[in-house]
Amino acid sequence: xxxxxxxxxxxxxxxxxxxxxxxxxxxxxxxxxxxxxxxxxxxxxxxxxxxxx
Amino acid sequence: xxxxxxxxxxxxxxxxxxxxxxxxxxxxxxxxxxxxxxxxxxxxxxxxxxxxxxxxxxxxxxxxxxxxxxxxxxxxxxxxxxxxxxxxxxxxxxxxxxxxxxxxxxxxxxxxxxxxxxxxxxxxxxxxxxxxxxxxxxxxxxxxxxxxxxxxxxxxxxxxxxxxxxxxxxxxxxxxxxxxxxxxxxxxxxxxxxxxxxxxxxxxxxxxxxxxxxx
Amino acid sequence: xxxxxxxxxxxxxxxxxxxxxxxxxxxxxxxxxxxxxxxxxxxxxxxxxxxxxxxxxxxxxxxxxxxxxxxxxxxxxxxxxxxxxxxxxxxxxxxxxxxxxxxxxxxxxxxxxxxxxxxxxxxxxxxxxxxxxxxxxxxxxxxxxxxxxxxxxxxxxxxxxxxxxxxxxxxxxxxxxxxxxxxxxxxxxxxxxxxxxxxxxxxxxxxxxxxxxxxxxxxxxxxxxxx
Numbered sequence: 001x002x003x004x005x006x007x008x009x010x011x012x013x014x015x016x017x018x019x020x021x022x023x024x025x026x027x028x029x030x031x032x033x034x035x036x037x038x039x040x041x042x043x044x045x046x047x048x049x050x051x052x053x
Numbered sequence: 054x055x056x057x058x059x060x061x062x063x064x065x066x067x068x069x070x071x072x073x074x075x076x077x078x079x080x081x082x083x084x085x086x087x088x089x090x091x092x093x094x095x096x097x098x099x100x101x102x103x104x105x106x107x108x109x110x111x112x113x114x115x116x117x118x119x120x121x122x123x124x125x126x127x128x129x130x131x132x133x134x135x136x137x138x139x140x141x142x143x144x145x146x147x148x149x150x151x152x153x154x155x156x157x158x159x160x161x162x163x164x165x166x167x168x169x170x171x172x173x174x175x176x177x178x179x180x181x182x183x184x185x186x187x188x189x190x191x192x193x194x195x196x197x198x199x200x201x202x203x204x205x206x207x208x209x210x211x212x213x214x215x216x217x218x219x220x221x222x223x224x225x226x227x228x229x230x231x232x233x234x235x236x237x238x239x240x241x242x243x244x245x246x247x248x249x250x251x252x253x254x255x256x257x258x259x260x261x262x263x264x265x266x267x268x
Numbered sequence: 269x270x271x272x273x274x275x276x277x278x279x280x281x282x283x284x285x286x287x288x289x290x291x292x293x294x295x296x297x298x299x300x301x302x303x304x305x306x307x308x309x310x311x312x313x314x315x316x317x318x319x320x321x322x323x324x325x326x327x328x329x330x331x332x333x334x335x336x337x338x339x340x341x342x343x344x345x346x347x348x349x350x351x352x353x354x355x356x357x358x359x360x361x362x363x364x365x366x367x368x369x370x371x372x373x374x375x376x377x378x379x380x381x382x383x384x385x386x387x388x389x390x391x392x393x394x395x396x397x398x399x400x401x402x403x404x405x406x407x408x409x410x411x412x413x414x415x416x417x418x419x420x421x422x423x424x425x426x427x428x429x430x431x432x433x434x435x436x437x438x439x440x441x442x443x444x445x446x447x448x449x450x451x452x453x454x455x456x457x458x459x460x461x462x463x464x465x466x467x468x469x470x471x472x473x474x475x476x477x478x479x480x481x482x483x484x485x486x487x488x489x490x491x492x493x494x495x
Contacts, residue, residue, distance in 0.1 A: 010307055010308055012365055013308035013311070013312075013362050013365045013366060014307075014308065014311065016358075016361040016362055016365055017308075017311040017312075017315070017358045017361070017362050020354065020357050020358045020361060021354065021358065021467070024351075024354040024471070025471070028471065028474055028475065028478070031478055032474070032477075032478055032481075035478055035481045035482055035485065036481070038482075038485050039481055039484060039485050039488075042485050042488040042489050042492060043488060045488075045489075045492045046488050046491055046492045049492050190417075193417075197410055197413060197414070200406075201397075201400050201401060202400055203400050207393075207396065207397060207400060210393045210396060211390075211393045211397065211414060213389075214386050214389035214390045214393060214418075214421070215390060215417060215418065215421045217382070217386045217421070217425060218386075218421065218424045218425045218428050221382075221428075222428065242428070243428075246424070246428040249424070250424055253420060253424070254417075254420075257416070257417065257420065261413050261416070261417075264334060264409060264412075264413060265409070265410065265413055
Protein backbone atom coordinates (compact mmCIF):
# COMPACT_ATOMS: atom_id res chain seq x y z
CA UNK A 1 0.00 0.00 0.00
CA UNK A 2 1.11 3.55 -0.53
CA UNK A 3 3.47 4.94 2.04
CA UNK A 4 1.62 7.09 4.50
CA UNK A 5 4.42 9.44 5.47
CA UNK A 6 3.89 12.98 4.21
CA UNK A 7 0.76 11.86 2.48
CA UNK A 8 -1.18 15.05 3.19
CA UNK A 9 1.60 17.15 1.76
CA UNK A 10 1.70 15.14 -1.39
CA UNK A 11 -1.98 15.79 -1.67
CA UNK A 12 -1.40 19.51 -1.22
CA UNK A 13 1.24 19.40 -3.88
CA UNK A 14 -0.95 17.65 -6.40
CA UNK A 15 -3.79 19.95 -5.45
CA UNK A 16 -1.61 22.99 -6.02
CA UNK A 17 -0.66 21.83 -9.50
CA UNK A 18 -4.23 21.10 -10.45
CA UNK A 19 -5.63 24.25 -8.93
CA UNK A 20 -3.19 26.41 -10.85
CA UNK A 21 -3.90 24.72 -14.15
CA UNK A 22 -7.64 24.84 -13.56
CA UNK A 23 -7.44 28.48 -12.57
CA UNK A 24 -5.62 29.25 -15.79
CA UNK A 25 -8.15 27.33 -17.87
CA UNK A 26 -10.96 29.16 -16.11
CA UNK A 27 -9.20 32.46 -16.82
CA UNK A 28 -8.96 31.52 -20.49
CA UNK A 29 -12.61 30.52 -20.61
CA UNK A 30 -13.66 33.80 -19.04
CA UNK A 31 -11.60 35.79 -21.46
CA UNK A 32 -13.02 33.77 -24.35
CA UNK A 33 -16.55 34.62 -23.33
CA UNK A 34 -15.74 38.30 -22.97
CA UNK A 35 -14.00 38.40 -26.32
CA UNK A 36 -16.88 36.63 -28.03
CA UNK A 37 -19.40 39.09 -26.65
CA UNK A 38 -17.21 41.97 -27.74
CA UNK A 39 -16.80 40.47 -31.18
CA UNK A 40 -20.54 40.05 -31.64
CA UNK A 41 -21.13 43.59 -30.47
CA UNK A 42 -18.59 45.06 -32.85
CA UNK A 43 -19.86 42.93 -35.73
CA UNK A 44 -23.35 44.23 -35.14
CA UNK A 45 -22.01 47.77 -34.98
CA UNK A 46 -20.31 47.35 -38.35
CA UNK A 47 -23.44 45.92 -39.95
CA UNK A 48 -25.55 48.80 -38.73
CA UNK A 49 -23.17 51.47 -39.88
CA UNK A 50 -22.76 49.60 -43.15
CA UNK A 51 -26.51 49.68 -43.70
CA UNK A 52 -26.61 53.39 -42.98
CA UNK A 53 -23.99 54.02 -45.66
CA UNK B 54 28.38 63.68 -24.90
CA UNK B 55 25.43 65.95 -24.97
CA UNK B 56 23.91 64.00 -22.15
CA UNK B 57 26.90 64.49 -19.95
CA UNK B 58 27.02 68.17 -20.63
CA UNK B 59 23.36 68.69 -19.89
CA UNK B 60 23.64 66.55 -16.82
CA UNK B 61 26.55 68.45 -15.38
CA UNK B 62 24.81 71.68 -15.97
CA UNK B 63 21.80 70.68 -13.91
CA UNK B 64 23.29 67.98 -11.73
CA UNK B 65 19.74 66.94 -10.93
CA UNK B 66 20.04 63.24 -11.41
CA UNK B 67 23.50 63.10 -9.91
CA UNK B 68 22.43 64.79 -6.75
CA UNK B 69 19.20 62.85 -6.44
CA UNK B 70 20.96 59.60 -7.04
CA UNK B 71 23.78 60.29 -4.64
CA UNK B 72 21.47 61.60 -1.96
CA UNK B 73 19.33 58.53 -2.32
CA UNK B 74 22.19 56.11 -1.90
CA UNK B 75 23.60 58.00 1.07
CA UNK B 76 20.20 57.93 2.71
CA UNK B 77 19.88 54.20 2.22
CA UNK B 78 23.35 53.51 3.58
CA UNK B 79 22.83 55.70 6.59
CA UNK B 80 19.39 54.35 7.33
CA UNK B 81 20.60 50.81 7.04
CA UNK B 82 23.46 51.43 9.42
CA UNK B 83 21.07 53.13 11.78
CA UNK B 84 18.34 50.53 11.55
CA UNK B 85 20.45 47.43 11.88
CA UNK B 86 23.67 48.62 13.44
CA UNK B 87 25.51 45.67 11.99
CA UNK B 88 28.51 44.28 13.74
CA UNK B 89 31.66 43.85 11.75
CA UNK B 90 31.17 40.13 11.19
CA UNK B 91 27.67 40.72 9.89
CA UNK B 92 29.02 43.43 7.64
CA UNK B 93 31.45 40.98 6.21
CA UNK B 94 28.68 38.86 4.84
CA UNK B 95 26.36 41.54 3.60
CA UNK B 96 28.66 44.27 2.32
CA UNK B 97 28.48 43.19 -1.30
CA UNK B 98 24.73 42.76 -1.28
CA UNK B 99 24.08 46.10 0.39
CA UNK B 100 26.40 48.00 -1.90
CA UNK B 101 24.94 46.60 -5.07
CA UNK B 102 21.38 47.12 -3.90
CA UNK B 103 22.23 50.75 -3.31
CA UNK B 104 23.96 50.96 -6.68
CA UNK B 105 21.01 49.47 -8.56
CA UNK B 106 18.48 51.78 -6.96
CA UNK B 107 20.66 54.77 -7.63
CA UNK B 108 21.07 53.53 -11.17
CA UNK B 109 17.33 53.33 -11.65
CA UNK B 110 17.02 57.02 -10.87
CA UNK B 111 19.64 57.95 -13.41
CA UNK B 112 18.41 55.59 -16.10
CA UNK B 113 14.80 56.63 -15.81
CA UNK B 114 15.71 60.05 -17.05
CA UNK B 115 18.00 58.84 -19.77
CA UNK B 116 15.60 58.68 -22.65
CA UNK B 117 12.78 60.38 -20.85
CA UNK B 118 14.60 63.64 -21.10
CA UNK B 119 14.37 63.44 -24.85
CA UNK B 120 10.60 63.36 -24.78
CA UNK B 121 10.32 67.06 -24.19
CA UNK B 122 10.26 69.15 -27.32
CA UNK B 123 10.27 66.08 -29.54
CA UNK B 124 13.98 65.68 -29.10
CA UNK B 125 13.58 61.96 -29.46
CA UNK B 126 12.28 62.19 -33.01
CA UNK B 127 15.03 64.58 -33.92
CA UNK B 128 17.58 62.23 -32.49
CA UNK B 129 16.23 59.23 -34.35
CA UNK B 130 16.03 60.93 -37.69
CA UNK B 131 19.54 62.30 -37.41
CA UNK B 132 22.11 60.62 -39.64
CA UNK B 133 23.90 59.04 -36.70
CA UNK B 134 23.19 55.30 -36.50
CA UNK B 135 21.01 54.20 -33.63
CA UNK B 136 23.82 52.05 -32.28
CA UNK B 137 26.06 55.06 -31.89
CA UNK B 138 23.35 57.04 -30.16
CA UNK B 139 22.77 54.15 -27.84
CA UNK B 140 26.43 53.76 -27.00
CA UNK B 141 26.69 57.46 -26.36
CA UNK B 142 23.84 57.38 -23.91
CA UNK B 143 25.11 54.22 -22.28
CA UNK B 144 28.54 55.70 -21.76
CA UNK B 145 27.08 58.86 -20.33
CA UNK B 146 24.90 56.89 -17.92
CA UNK B 147 27.84 54.68 -17.07
CA UNK B 148 30.02 57.59 -16.10
CA UNK B 149 27.25 59.21 -14.10
CA UNK B 150 26.52 56.02 -12.23
CA UNK B 151 30.20 55.38 -11.58
CA UNK B 152 30.54 58.80 -10.04
CA UNK B 153 27.62 58.17 -7.73
CA UNK B 154 28.90 54.72 -6.86
CA UNK B 155 32.42 55.79 -6.04
CA UNK B 156 31.09 58.56 -3.85
CA UNK B 157 28.76 56.07 -2.17
CA UNK B 158 31.65 53.71 -1.68
CA UNK B 159 33.45 56.41 0.25
CA UNK B 160 30.36 56.97 2.40
CA UNK B 161 30.14 53.25 2.93
CA UNK B 162 33.73 53.08 4.10
CA UNK B 163 33.05 55.81 6.60
CA UNK B 164 29.86 54.53 8.06
CA UNK B 165 30.67 50.88 8.07
CA UNK B 166 34.30 51.09 9.04
CA UNK B 167 35.38 49.01 6.14
CA UNK B 168 38.99 48.40 5.20
CA UNK B 169 39.38 47.32 1.66
CA UNK B 170 42.43 49.17 0.58
CA UNK B 171 44.26 46.00 -0.29
CA UNK B 172 41.83 45.01 -2.99
CA UNK B 173 41.13 48.43 -4.41
CA UNK B 174 42.08 47.59 -7.96
CA UNK B 175 39.98 44.46 -8.08
CA UNK B 176 37.06 46.23 -6.47
CA UNK B 177 37.30 48.96 -9.09
CA UNK B 178 37.21 46.32 -11.81
CA UNK B 179 34.16 44.58 -10.38
CA UNK B 180 32.32 47.85 -9.89
CA UNK B 181 33.11 48.92 -13.44
CA UNK B 182 31.92 45.62 -14.91
CA UNK B 183 28.79 45.53 -12.81
CA UNK B 184 27.94 49.14 -13.55
CA UNK B 185 28.37 48.55 -17.25
CA UNK B 186 25.91 45.68 -17.03
CA UNK B 187 23.35 47.83 -15.21
CA UNK B 188 23.84 50.69 -17.64
CA UNK B 189 23.58 48.63 -20.83
CA UNK B 190 20.38 46.88 -19.82
CA UNK B 191 18.99 49.99 -18.19
CA UNK B 192 19.60 52.27 -21.16
CA UNK B 193 18.24 49.66 -23.54
CA UNK B 194 15.03 49.32 -21.63
CA UNK B 195 14.83 53.03 -21.05
CA UNK B 196 14.65 53.35 -24.81
CA UNK B 197 12.15 50.54 -24.99
CA UNK B 198 9.79 52.00 -22.43
CA UNK B 199 10.15 55.64 -23.34
CA UNK B 200 6.84 55.87 -25.16
CA UNK B 201 4.78 53.78 -22.79
CA UNK B 202 2.10 55.05 -20.50
CA UNK B 203 3.43 53.35 -17.41
CA UNK B 204 7.06 54.00 -18.10
CA UNK B 205 8.16 54.54 -14.52
CA UNK B 206 6.73 51.24 -13.43
CA UNK B 207 7.70 49.14 -16.42
CA UNK B 208 11.36 50.07 -16.41
CA UNK B 209 12.28 48.58 -13.02
CA UNK B 210 9.88 45.67 -13.52
CA UNK B 211 11.63 44.62 -16.70
CA UNK B 212 15.17 45.54 -15.80
CA UNK B 213 15.67 44.07 -12.33
CA UNK B 214 14.91 40.43 -13.15
CA UNK B 215 17.24 40.66 -16.12
CA UNK B 216 19.98 42.04 -13.94
CA UNK B 217 19.83 39.18 -11.46
CA UNK B 218 22.82 37.23 -12.82
CA UNK B 219 24.98 40.31 -13.04
CA UNK B 220 23.97 41.50 -9.60
CA UNK B 221 24.53 38.09 -8.07
CA UNK B 222 28.00 37.92 -9.57
CA UNK B 223 28.84 41.47 -8.52
CA UNK B 224 27.52 40.98 -5.00
CA UNK B 225 29.43 37.78 -4.41
CA UNK B 226 32.63 39.21 -5.79
CA UNK B 227 32.31 42.44 -3.86
CA UNK B 228 31.63 40.72 -0.58
CA UNK B 229 34.73 38.63 -0.99
CA UNK B 230 36.85 41.55 -2.03
CA UNK B 231 35.63 43.68 0.82
CA UNK B 232 36.85 41.05 3.19
CA UNK B 233 40.24 41.13 1.64
CA UNK B 234 39.93 37.91 -0.28
CA UNK B 235 41.57 38.37 -3.67
CA UNK B 236 40.42 36.78 -6.91
CA UNK B 237 40.81 33.07 -6.55
CA UNK B 238 39.61 29.93 -8.23
CA UNK B 239 36.20 30.16 -6.62
CA UNK B 240 35.61 33.74 -7.60
CA UNK B 241 36.76 33.45 -11.16
CA UNK B 242 33.46 31.87 -12.10
CA UNK B 243 31.58 34.95 -11.07
CA UNK B 244 34.03 37.23 -12.76
CA UNK B 245 33.58 35.30 -15.97
CA UNK B 246 29.80 35.44 -15.53
CA UNK B 247 29.94 39.20 -15.11
CA UNK B 248 32.23 39.69 -18.09
CA UNK B 249 30.15 37.33 -20.20
CA UNK B 250 26.96 39.11 -19.19
CA UNK B 251 28.39 42.49 -20.20
CA UNK B 252 29.73 41.15 -23.47
CA UNK B 253 26.58 39.33 -24.55
CA UNK B 254 24.20 42.10 -23.64
CA UNK B 255 26.31 44.86 -25.13
CA UNK B 256 26.15 43.08 -28.45
CA UNK B 257 22.46 42.24 -28.15
CA UNK B 258 21.62 45.81 -27.20
CA UNK B 259 23.47 47.35 -30.12
CA UNK B 260 21.85 44.86 -32.48
CA UNK B 261 18.34 45.48 -31.26
CA UNK B 262 18.39 49.17 -30.45
CA UNK B 263 17.39 49.90 -34.03
CA UNK B 264 14.31 47.74 -33.70
CA UNK B 265 13.36 49.40 -30.47
CA UNK B 266 13.90 53.00 -31.43
CA UNK B 267 13.02 53.05 -35.06
CA UNK B 268 10.85 50.01 -35.66
CA UNK C 269 -10.63 20.30 -38.20
CA UNK C 270 -9.09 22.55 -35.61
CA UNK C 271 -11.66 21.73 -33.00
CA UNK C 272 -11.31 18.04 -33.61
CA UNK C 273 -7.57 18.30 -33.04
CA UNK C 274 -8.14 20.17 -29.80
CA UNK C 275 -10.58 17.55 -28.67
CA UNK C 276 -8.28 14.66 -29.52
CA UNK C 277 -5.37 16.22 -27.70
CA UNK C 278 -7.52 16.89 -24.68
CA UNK C 279 -8.65 13.30 -24.52
CA UNK C 280 -5.10 12.08 -25.00
CA UNK C 281 -3.78 14.31 -22.25
CA UNK C 282 -6.56 13.37 -19.88
CA UNK C 283 -6.11 9.70 -20.64
CA UNK C 284 -2.39 9.70 -20.05
CA UNK C 285 -2.73 11.72 -16.88
CA UNK C 286 -5.36 9.41 -15.44
CA UNK C 287 -3.38 6.33 -16.33
CA UNK C 288 -0.27 7.81 -14.80
CA UNK C 289 -2.11 8.96 -11.72
CA UNK C 290 -3.20 5.40 -11.15
CA UNK C 291 0.32 4.26 -11.77
CA UNK C 292 1.86 6.85 -9.52
CA UNK C 293 -0.45 6.43 -6.60
CA UNK C 294 -0.98 2.74 -6.52
CA UNK C 295 1.67 0.84 -8.39
CA UNK C 296 4.94 2.56 -7.75
CA UNK C 297 7.08 1.50 -4.84
CA UNK C 298 7.89 3.96 -2.11
CA UNK C 299 11.03 5.97 -2.00
CA UNK C 300 12.92 5.21 1.12
CA UNK C 301 13.53 8.67 2.48
CA UNK C 302 10.84 11.01 1.43
CA UNK C 303 7.60 9.19 1.94
CA UNK C 304 4.66 9.91 -0.28
CA UNK C 305 5.68 13.44 -1.14
CA UNK C 306 8.25 12.42 -3.70
CA UNK C 307 5.50 11.51 -6.11
CA UNK C 308 5.06 15.20 -6.69
CA UNK C 309 8.08 14.98 -8.94
CA UNK C 310 5.81 13.51 -11.58
CA UNK C 311 4.18 16.89 -11.95
CA UNK C 312 7.06 19.08 -10.99
CA UNK C 313 9.59 17.85 -13.52
CA UNK C 314 7.30 17.52 -16.55
CA UNK C 315 6.02 21.02 -15.86
CA UNK C 316 9.60 22.27 -15.89
CA UNK C 317 10.29 20.62 -19.23
CA UNK C 318 7.09 21.94 -20.76
CA UNK C 319 7.56 25.43 -19.38
CA UNK C 320 11.14 25.88 -20.49
CA UNK C 321 10.43 24.40 -23.89
CA UNK C 322 7.61 26.89 -24.20
CA UNK C 323 9.89 29.82 -23.44
CA UNK C 324 12.36 28.69 -26.05
CA UNK C 325 9.62 28.26 -28.60
CA UNK C 326 8.47 31.79 -27.75
CA UNK C 327 12.02 32.97 -28.33
CA UNK C 328 11.97 31.41 -31.78
CA UNK C 329 8.58 32.91 -32.56
CA UNK C 330 9.77 36.35 -31.44
CA UNK C 331 12.78 36.05 -33.69
CA UNK C 332 10.55 34.98 -36.57
CA UNK C 333 8.37 37.99 -35.96
CA UNK C 334 11.28 40.38 -36.09
CA UNK C 335 12.47 38.72 -39.25
CA UNK C 336 9.19 38.56 -41.13
CA UNK C 337 7.09 41.21 -39.34
CA UNK C 338 4.14 38.86 -39.62
CA UNK C 339 1.88 39.47 -36.63
CA UNK C 340 0.91 35.80 -36.62
CA UNK C 341 4.26 35.02 -34.98
CA UNK C 342 3.71 37.67 -32.37
CA UNK C 343 0.35 36.16 -31.47
CA UNK C 344 1.96 32.76 -31.21
CA UNK C 345 4.80 34.04 -29.05
CA UNK C 346 2.37 35.71 -26.68
CA UNK C 347 0.18 32.63 -26.44
CA UNK C 348 3.06 30.28 -25.77
CA UNK C 349 4.61 32.61 -23.22
CA UNK C 350 1.39 32.94 -21.30
CA UNK C 351 0.80 29.20 -21.19
CA UNK C 352 4.42 28.60 -20.19
CA UNK C 353 4.04 31.12 -17.41
CA UNK C 354 1.14 29.09 -16.06
CA UNK C 355 3.33 25.99 -16.08
CA UNK C 356 6.15 27.92 -14.46
CA UNK C 357 3.77 28.82 -11.66
CA UNK C 358 3.02 25.15 -11.21
CA UNK C 359 6.74 24.42 -11.02
CA UNK C 360 7.33 27.07 -8.40
CA UNK C 361 4.33 26.07 -6.31
CA UNK C 362 5.01 22.33 -6.37
CA UNK C 363 8.69 22.97 -5.84
CA UNK C 364 8.06 25.13 -2.81
CA UNK C 365 5.74 22.60 -1.23
CA UNK C 366 8.16 19.79 -1.89
CA UNK C 367 11.03 21.87 -0.54
CA UNK C 368 9.13 22.77 2.58
CA UNK C 369 8.66 19.13 3.39
CA UNK C 370 12.04 17.83 2.45
CA UNK C 371 14.38 20.66 3.33
CA UNK C 372 12.22 22.42 5.86
CA UNK C 373 12.36 25.72 4.01
CA UNK C 374 10.02 27.39 1.58
CA UNK C 375 12.78 28.98 -0.41
CA UNK C 376 16.50 29.09 -1.03
CA UNK C 377 18.64 30.79 -3.60
CA UNK C 378 20.07 27.85 -5.43
CA UNK C 379 20.53 27.36 -9.15
CA UNK C 380 17.23 26.03 -10.35
CA UNK C 381 14.95 27.91 -7.99
CA UNK C 382 16.61 31.21 -8.83
CA UNK C 383 16.44 30.47 -12.53
CA UNK C 384 12.79 29.59 -12.33
CA UNK C 385 11.91 32.65 -10.31
CA UNK C 386 13.84 35.01 -12.54
CA UNK C 387 12.21 33.34 -15.52
CA UNK C 388 8.80 33.88 -14.01
CA UNK C 389 9.49 37.52 -13.23
CA UNK C 390 10.80 38.24 -16.70
CA UNK C 391 7.84 36.74 -18.49
CA UNK C 392 5.32 38.22 -16.09
CA UNK C 393 6.93 41.52 -17.05
CA UNK C 394 6.57 40.54 -20.70
CA UNK C 395 2.84 40.04 -20.27
CA UNK C 396 2.52 43.30 -18.36
CA UNK C 397 4.33 45.07 -21.13
CA UNK C 398 1.91 43.68 -23.69
CA UNK C 399 -0.99 44.92 -21.66
CA UNK C 400 0.54 48.38 -21.53
CA UNK C 401 0.82 48.85 -25.28
CA UNK C 402 -2.26 49.16 -27.43
CA UNK C 403 -0.78 49.58 -30.86
CA UNK C 404 -0.22 46.07 -32.27
CA UNK C 405 2.97 46.61 -34.25
CA UNK C 406 4.70 48.44 -31.48
CA UNK C 407 3.53 45.84 -29.00
CA UNK C 408 4.83 43.01 -31.14
CA UNK C 409 8.15 44.72 -31.75
CA UNK C 410 8.90 45.60 -28.14
CA UNK C 411 7.74 42.34 -26.63
CA UNK C 412 9.85 40.42 -29.15
CA UNK C 413 12.92 42.26 -27.91
CA UNK C 414 11.98 41.56 -24.29
CA UNK C 415 11.49 37.90 -25.11
CA UNK C 416 14.94 37.68 -26.66
CA UNK C 417 16.64 39.44 -23.79
CA UNK C 418 14.69 37.38 -21.31
CA UNK C 419 15.59 34.03 -22.78
CA UNK C 420 19.26 34.97 -22.95
CA UNK C 421 19.11 35.97 -19.33
CA UNK C 422 17.66 32.66 -18.27
CA UNK C 423 20.44 30.84 -20.06
CA UNK C 424 23.00 32.98 -18.30
CA UNK C 425 21.41 32.54 -14.89
CA UNK C 426 21.12 28.81 -15.36
CA UNK C 427 24.64 28.27 -16.54
CA UNK C 428 26.28 30.57 -14.06
CA UNK C 429 24.76 29.06 -10.99
CA UNK C 430 25.14 25.53 -12.17
CA UNK C 431 28.84 26.04 -11.82
CA UNK C 432 28.25 27.04 -8.20
CA UNK C 433 27.02 25.05 -5.28
CA UNK C 434 23.49 23.83 -5.40
CA UNK C 435 21.10 22.58 -2.80
CA UNK C 436 18.77 21.10 -5.34
CA UNK C 437 18.86 17.38 -5.78
CA UNK C 438 21.50 16.46 -8.28
CA UNK C 439 20.25 15.21 -11.63
CA UNK C 440 18.30 12.04 -11.09
CA UNK C 441 17.17 11.30 -14.58
CA UNK C 442 19.18 8.62 -16.26
CA UNK C 443 19.78 10.74 -19.34
CA UNK C 444 22.07 13.03 -17.38
CA UNK C 445 25.27 11.74 -15.87
CA UNK C 446 25.14 11.19 -12.18
CA UNK C 447 21.50 10.29 -12.28
CA UNK C 448 19.92 7.04 -11.38
CA UNK C 449 16.33 6.32 -10.74
CA UNK C 450 14.97 2.84 -10.89
CA UNK C 451 13.77 2.44 -14.48
CA UNK C 452 10.21 1.73 -13.50
CA UNK C 453 10.06 4.96 -11.59
CA UNK C 454 11.38 7.10 -14.39
CA UNK C 455 8.89 6.33 -17.10
CA UNK C 456 5.95 8.20 -15.56
CA UNK C 457 7.96 11.42 -15.76
CA UNK C 458 8.16 11.12 -19.50
CA UNK C 459 4.55 10.01 -19.88
CA UNK C 460 3.37 12.92 -17.81
CA UNK C 461 5.56 15.17 -19.86
CA UNK C 462 3.80 14.00 -22.97
CA UNK C 463 0.46 14.59 -21.32
CA UNK C 464 1.44 18.08 -20.22
CA UNK C 465 2.73 18.87 -23.69
CA UNK C 466 -0.62 17.90 -25.13
CA UNK C 467 -2.30 20.04 -22.53
CA UNK C 468 0.02 22.92 -23.33
CA UNK C 469 -0.69 22.57 -27.04
CA UNK C 470 -4.42 22.68 -26.36
CA UNK C 471 -4.06 25.77 -24.20
CA UNK C 472 -1.88 27.50 -26.76
CA UNK C 473 -4.39 26.79 -29.50
CA UNK C 474 -7.22 28.18 -27.42
CA UNK C 475 -5.13 31.20 -26.59
CA UNK C 476 -4.22 31.73 -30.25
CA UNK C 477 -7.86 31.68 -31.16
CA UNK C 478 -8.45 34.36 -28.58
CA UNK C 479 -5.63 36.45 -30.00
CA UNK C 480 -7.15 36.19 -33.45
CA UNK C 481 -10.53 37.14 -32.05
CA UNK C 482 -9.21 40.24 -30.37
CA UNK C 483 -7.34 41.20 -33.51
CA UNK C 484 -10.54 40.82 -35.49
CA UNK C 485 -12.32 42.98 -32.95
CA UNK C 486 -9.68 45.66 -33.33
CA UNK C 487 -9.89 45.76 -37.09
CA UNK C 488 -13.69 45.65 -37.08
CA UNK C 489 -13.78 48.49 -34.63
CA UNK C 490 -11.54 50.53 -36.83
CA UNK C 491 -13.78 49.71 -39.77
CA UNK C 492 -16.87 50.75 -37.84
CA UNK C 493 -15.36 54.07 -36.87
CA UNK C 494 -14.33 54.81 -40.39
CA UNK C 495 -17.91 54.82 -41.61
